[in-house]
Every structure is written in C-alpha cells, then in structure tokens.
Amino acid sequence: MQRNLFILCLFLSVSAFSQKDSIRTTILKGQIVHAENKRALSAAHVLNLNAVVGTITDDKGFFELPTKANDTILVSYLGFSSIKLKVTNDLLKGNELEIALYEKPEEIKEVIIKSTQLIGVLEVDVKLVPKDRFTRIHINGLPQTYEVGKPQGKNFASPIAALFQPVDFLYSLFGKKPNQLKKLQKLKKEDDLRKMLAGNFDREVIMEYLEMDRQELTDLLTDCQYSDYFIKKASDLQMIEAVLDCYENHKALKKGKIERNKIPVKN
Incomplete structure (x- = not known):
C-alpha cells in the first residue's frame, strides 16, 4: 500500500513538473x-x-x-x-x-485647394481663414491655438439608447475582464512600452485589448469628449492614456451616482 502511494506521489510530481516546464517562458x-x-x-x-x-x-x-x-x-x-x-x-x-x-497600398485621396483672399487686417482675416476639421490653425499675433472641430455628441435621450454608449461598454468590459484593464495600465506604466507606443499610430494594440474595431474606438473617444483632431493625430500611447482617463472619470461618476442612490430619504 505504501509502495503504491509512493508511486502515485512520484507520478503526480513528475506530471506537475512537466506541465510547469511546458509553459515556462x-x-x-x-x-x-x-x-x-x-x-x-x-x-x-x-x-x-x-x-x-x-x-x-x-x-x-x-x-x-x-x-x-x-x-x-x-x-x-x-x-x-x-x-x-x-x-x-x-x-x-x-x-x-x-x-x-508587406507594404500597405497607398491610399490616394482627393485634395481640394481653395484660395482665400486676405485683406491684411488681422481681425478680419481671422474670420476668412478656412476651417479644417483635422488641423490646428495658429495665426501670428494671436496668443492661442485654435482647435477646429468640436466632437459631436450623440443623442442618448431614451433609456434603451443610453445602454449602448461606448463608454458604458468600456466600463462593462473592464468589469468582466479586469485583465484587459491591467494590460492597458502596464502599457502606460512601462518605460520601454511607452517609448514604443509613443511612435506608433496604427491603433492595433489598443483595439486588440478593447476588443473594438477602428470605428468603435472612434465612437468611444467621441463619447469621452475628445476632438476629431485628437482622435486622428494622437499617438497610440496618448490614445491609451485617454481611454484610461475616460474610464476612471466614468467610474467615479457611476460610483457617485450609486452612493447617492444609497442615501436614505428622510420624510
């Protein structure tokens, strides 16, 4: 009996070692x-x-x-x-x-060039400069940089439509799959990964972790009140930081609503 028990323990030890060895880094x-x-x-x-x-x-x-x-x-x-x-x-x-x-095929986009007749008076010419949704316009002599194109908010007037807000999906995703949140946080924290993502603009890493396509990611950032300019021009690192900030703000908002709902009403 003791001999059989010893053989069984030996077999289990070898099996455990083999499994651990098979998944080693x-x-x-x-x-x-x-x-x-x-x-x-x-x-x-x-x-x-x-x-x-x-x-x-x-x-x-x-x-x-x-x-x-x-x-x-x-x-x-x-x-x-x-x-x-x-x-x-x-x-x-x-x-x-x-x-x-393989190299990506180049996309040829139509470019429309329009002339603008300026008269040399700053206050007037500011109003004549053509507005581009995806660029920042800075005019010498004015202290600020204009970011043209404000994010267009969606109308979630009905309770059913509100369930499909991208930021609510994000909140649900990180609740059900906290590992996805931890991975994004690690991308933001590690210096080597930060350097890598700071020069990356293909969105593939963040789309992979968020389980979203490019349009869904755009909708999420729009829902988080980021401009078209930011969504188009930000690096992947900036996108990850924006999503994490949006999540934290939304979580705080939801937590505040829950706590207020728990406060007993006094008659």
Whole structure:
C-alpha cells in the first residue's frame, strides 16, 4: 500500500513538473524583413499581447522577446501591414524565426485647394481663414491655438439608447475582464512600452485589448469628449492614456451616482 502511494506521489510530481516546464517562458528569436526584397526592417515593433512585453528590432531587423506557448505576438512597422502570430512549441525550439511584412497600398485621396483672399487686417482675416476639421490653425499675433472641430455628441435621450454608449461598454468590459484593464495600465506604466507606443499610430494594440474595431474606438473617444483632431493625430500611447482617463472619470461618476442612490430619504 505504501509502495503504491509512493508511486502515485512520484507520478503526480513528475506530471506537475512537466506541465510547469511546458509553459515556462522562453526567449523567442527572429528577424523582421520586407516580404518582397527581404530587406531587414529596423525599429519594427514586436509585442507579446499576453505578457504585455515588447521590443524593437535592431539595425539588422533582429529581435528577442520573452514568450511561452500559446502567447500571441503582434508585429508592426510604419507603412506595412501588421501581423499577429500564435506562438507554438515548434517556434520555441531555438530556431530563429523570419517574419515578412508587406507594404500597405497607398491610399490616394482627393485634395481640394481653395484660395482665400486676405485683406491684411488681422481681425478680419481671422474670420476668412478656412476651417479644417483635422488641423490646428495658429495665426501670428494671436496668443492661442485654435482647435477646429468640436466632437459631436450623440443623442442618448431614451433609456434603451443610453445602454449602448461606448463608454458604458468600456466600463462593462473592464468589469468582466479586469485583465484587459491591467494590460492597458502596464502599457502606460512601462518605460520601454511607452517609448514604443509613443511612435506608433496604427491603433492595433489598443483595439486588440478593447476588443473594438477602428470605428468603435472612434465612437468611444467621441463619447469621452475628445476632438476629431485628437482622435486622428494622437499617438497610440496618448490614445491609451485617454481611454484610461475616460474610464476612471466614468467610474467615479457611476460610483457617485450609486452612493447617492444609497442615501436614505428622510420624510
């Protein structure tokens, strides 16, 4: 009986060790190259979406990143289509991985040029300058910078429509999946990740963690009273900080409403 018990304990110990060994963190090594001419892409971003750790490729396109099996890696480079890669045990056997990225097709947009007849009087010319929704207009001689284009709020007059406010979805998401909130907070906190995201503008990281597409992310930031200019021009780091600030403000507002509702009414 004791012999059988000893064998069972030994088996369980070996099994537990094997499971722990199978999920241990390993350094994934690889190179990011241009898909067509195999040119090395330096300063490409490589991010482990599960562990929230990232790195940037060196001048020869090489990178090293801590990973484990079943992690998802996001690789992005300015002007190229990003790629998501599921880490398998085969990739962790020590062989260097080559990841090829394709250039994004250029979008040709119609440009309309309009002339504005200025008369040389500052007070009058200010009113004649054409307004662009997505740019800041600064006129010499005036102390402030104008941000043209205010966010257009949505009409959530009915109780049913109010349920679909993007910021309420965000509040619900972080409540049901607090790990998503923790990952965004880590992106904002870690210096290396902050530097990486400060030069990134593709929105893919934040869309991944928020489980939103680009239009839904735009609706969320509009709901949070951010301007069209900010939504279009902000870096990914600024976007993450804006979403976290919006969430904290909304949480405080909801908490205040709940506490007020709990106050007993005196007759």
